[in-house]
Amino acid sequence: MSSNDVLGRTEGGDLRLAGLTKRYGSFTAVDDLDLTVPQGSFFALLGASGCGKTTTLRMVSGLEEPTAGRIFLGDQDVTDRKPYRRPVNTVFQNYALFPHLDIYENVAFGLRRRGVKDVKKPVTDMLDLVELGHLAKRKPGQLSGGQQQRIALARALINQPQVLLLDEPLGALDLKLRRQMQIELKRIQLEVGLTFVHVTHDQEEAMTMADTIAVMNAGRIEQMGSPAELYENPSTTFVANFLGQSNLLTGTVEGVDGDVVTVTAHGQRLTLDAARCPVRSGAVILGVRPEKVHLARTGAEIPAGHNRLTGGTVVDTSFIGVSTQYLVTLATGEEVSVFEQNTGREIQRPGTEVVVHWDPSQGFGLEGGQDIEAGAADIEEDAA
Structure with missing residues (x-):
């Protein structure tokens, strides 16, 4: 079944945020955000609690009014439109289903509210899309x-939005079901x-589903790209840790020879590909x-050309099935x-x-002087 069969239309356009800002008194929740979400893409706003991602979503939906900036859908400026006049729908973490209506009527609700007379085919098609047509007569409380x-x-x-907003939609599910739903949503x-x-705020969730991820930190986008780009080539310590x-x-660039950057770190000489290191002199983070x-x-043979950190001692070993995770303390x-x-x-x-x-081609370099722990604390707070 094609998207035309289910939704009946494909027009729309990119979602574009221009200088979008939201302040609450002296606190800036979203800070001059410029962002384009291509039409038809699966886009993730990833960040820790309080980074501004949900506030951004609420401004797009119309539930929050921007302090400054504009919101465009294709050629339409929707900044000042009421929520119900925007071609946008939101799916929340708590589902917000009507407990007294069966599944069929829950799905039909938006169509009936708009005065659509014949709802049978669109509702049936939509239930087939989510593979739950056989449960049409059940109440929400009877479902998982x-x-x-x-x-x-x-x-x-079923309301044919141009953009569907998903606000932590899987947060209430257990781990196994959450992973199943990630595949299903995609x-x-x-x-x-x-x-x-x-x-x-779930890194694995964003990487599993999204074509593009924007990592948010303190109301701004820290870095944006495909999951592979962000993972393999983070541009800041925050992204690398989060x-x-x-x-x-931490180290110092000793020299650049063609495609190779040589770094001294903790008394040892290490190398990495120049293409993965923006620093050519001075302080660097490898x-x-x-x-x-x-x-x-210690004393065993190591592949030629590998970077090596000697004088390490294993302090923790954790067997987790697919892999064994080690924590090693260096002599420094x-x-x-x-x-x-x-x-x-x-x-x-x-x-x-x-x-x-490790193979030098697997490392990456970052501008020196950054907080080497940036982003790590945010993960711990969200996990708590």
């Missing part, structure tokens, strides 16, 4: 959390071809993801995380003396 979320999605989509978005704007996990080492790093017992006192896939290799026990090593 994931089923209720899909009905909330169907009820929003399938539905691809099938209907509408613009989805998804607000979340999107996944990173080992970050980063490498834990799954790109390997362990070798810094800690390095190492995730090694479980392929039958010997597990290193706490107290083992090791060398940490």
Whole structure:
């Protein structure tokens, strides 16, 4: 079933925010935000609590009035329109289904409110899209959390919005169901071809579903790009720490030779690709993801050309099935995380003396002088 069959139209345009700002007294929740969400894309606003992502969503929906800036849908300026006059619908974390109506009537509600006489085909098509047609006569209280979320999605989509806003839509679900719904939401978005704007603090959720992620911090966009771009080439320590996990080492650029940057960090010479390092002299922060790093017992053979940090001691070993996660303390006192896939290799026990090593092409460089812990505390607060 195509998006035309289900929704009956495909026109619209990009969602564009121009200088969007929201202040509450002296506090700036959203700070001069310029952003374009391409039509038909699955876009995620990712950030910790209080970063401004939900406030941005509420301004797009019309539930909050901007202090400054404009909101455009295609060629239409919708900044001053009432919420019900915007071609935008929102799916909330709490579903907001009508408990006294069956599933069929919940989905039909928006059409009936607009005076549509024949609702049978669009409601049936929408229930088929979310694969819940067989439950049409049940009440919301008789459905699981994931089923209720899909009905909330169907009820929003049937109103033919140009943009669907998703405000932490999976936050109330348990981990296994949340992962199933991530796949389901992505399938539905691809099938209907509408613009989805998804607000979340969950990094895995954003990376699983979104074509493009904008990482927000203190009311501004820290970095925007595809999940792979942000993960492999973070531009700030905040993004490196908030999107996944990173080992970050402070150092000094010693020289650049062609495509190779040489860095001194913690008394050892390390290299990385010049294309992944914006710094050519002075202070630098060298980063490498834990799954790109390997362990070798002190004295064991290490691949030629690998970066290495010697004098390490394993202080914690955590077997989690698919991988073993190590925490290694270096002779200088810094800690390095190492995730090694479980392929039958010997597990290193706490107290083992090791060398940490990695392929130089797997590292990345960041401007020196940044807070090396930026973003890490935000993850801990959201997890609490």
